[in-house]
Amino acid sequence: MSATIDTATQTAEAEESFAGPRVSFLARHESTIVGTASVIAFLFFWEYAVHAKWVNALFTSSPLRIIVAGADMVKEGTIWQDLATSGLEFGLGYGMAVAIGVPLGILMGWYKRLNSVLEPFVNALYATPRIALLPLIVIWFGIDLGSKVAIVFLSTVFPILVNTMVGIRTIDRDFVKVARSFGASDRQLFLTVALPSSVPFLLTGLRLGLGHALIGIVVGEMYGATSGIGYMMAVAGSTFQTDRVMVGIIIIAASGMIMTHMLKLIEQRFEKWRVDSRG
């Protein structure tokens, strides 16, 4: 029971938390550097293939042509209108899906009976590709904003709802025992255990919903619309303006990647919980 033994354990235990060897900048960013180089190489090859007339630019477009087309669209000003339309559809649809999917998922996870009532509908709709509902949605909401918001909402709400529900339902039984042992009421168990432990699941739902939302927008606008990125792509495609179609693809891809990355950053903050929740 001497003081020396005490300090020894303390340092040994503490050391584990200050790991991390120093690596050079190149080694640390190797995959980023190689990845960037390979993308640049591909763009040069693409441009060269068009110049050397290996392929027909009418079909394949080329990096320079895409840049020029993008600049034209900015000059014409139509691109802003399209971006605003698609952005609004996404914001409203996704926002509503979060506002309804998260609370409903929590309630369905917590109350067994409510779950029994709603589960058949949720399962049926979750299994159906929501795009298949488009004709119906256009009949109900027309070809304006309403139908796109509806399709984005329907695409997104189920992954969010189902993941939240699973998160609430799969609470670690040990945590429940601890909470109960400290005399936690049902309400306290919900607020201090169920809710925080379902956060990683909820974020997974948000990320999955994101992909579905983008599909919803593009297909919805191609099916019937008067403006928006998807609509612009459909028009450009049917008039053989390959460069403009490519601009649309890049916009969609970039917004998807940026938003997914932002959610990933948030997820990483919570990820540790799941991995290391056990000693």
Place this chain on the structure above:
Amino acid sequence: MSIAPVPKMEARGLRIGFYNERIKRQLNVLDGIDLSVAEGELVCIVGPSGCGKSTFLGAIDGLTRINGGQVLIDGKVVTKPGPDRAMVFQHDSLFPWRTVLQNVVYGIELQGRVGKAEMRERGMDLIDLVGLKGFEDHFPHELSGGMRQRVNIARALAPDPELLLLDEPFAALDAQTREFMQVELLKILSRAKKTALFITHQIDEAIFLSNRVAVFSARPARVKEIVAIDLPKERTLALKHQQNFRDLQEHIWRLIEEESARTGLVTAG
């Protein structure tokens, strides 16, 4: 070791059974357990695997429903978890989304009787008590197994329970950390002046820690024998190498072996 007139904890003829769906039969786990723990005493429970030690502890805590008998704390019957008892589970089960400090004050927070500042002060005192000063804002995943169990113990001590119930708290630790934690636990308990009931599979751990060791029989469990541990009050790791320590170890091992043989877990030889 003097037995107070009213024991801190007393189990009288405690019986617990579960209905087993698979064999369609009532399964008796505890068959009339009588055990009392005096104020300031540390009693360890050992017994053959699966004999119902954890079930017993769960019943004392009020988490497990009992079918017969009584659990008394300070002479009063208890039926559900209360702030007078606190459980330390085998898996530390620290909430990964809470910092060390937030984990420690969890029990106080649930009671909702004290303000933020007082809660923090109490939490910091306990973190200091278990030797984790400076780690209050760390998250559990940043700590080692031994440190996490310290937090777990501090969390149990936070609502200032009369009786600490420890369910194999060091089972998941490596042998070396386990020995240091045994010494640490004794220090913490004597500083905090707590009564404790401790379950373990390790006979040497039981002898080292306790004033008395209760040996449970095979299921359905009864108290087979209560072994008084006549070792100096001040426990040091060196004690484990003394002859009387080894004698106690052998005696308790025999008792458990008899029980295991009875249920066919070990063939008597």
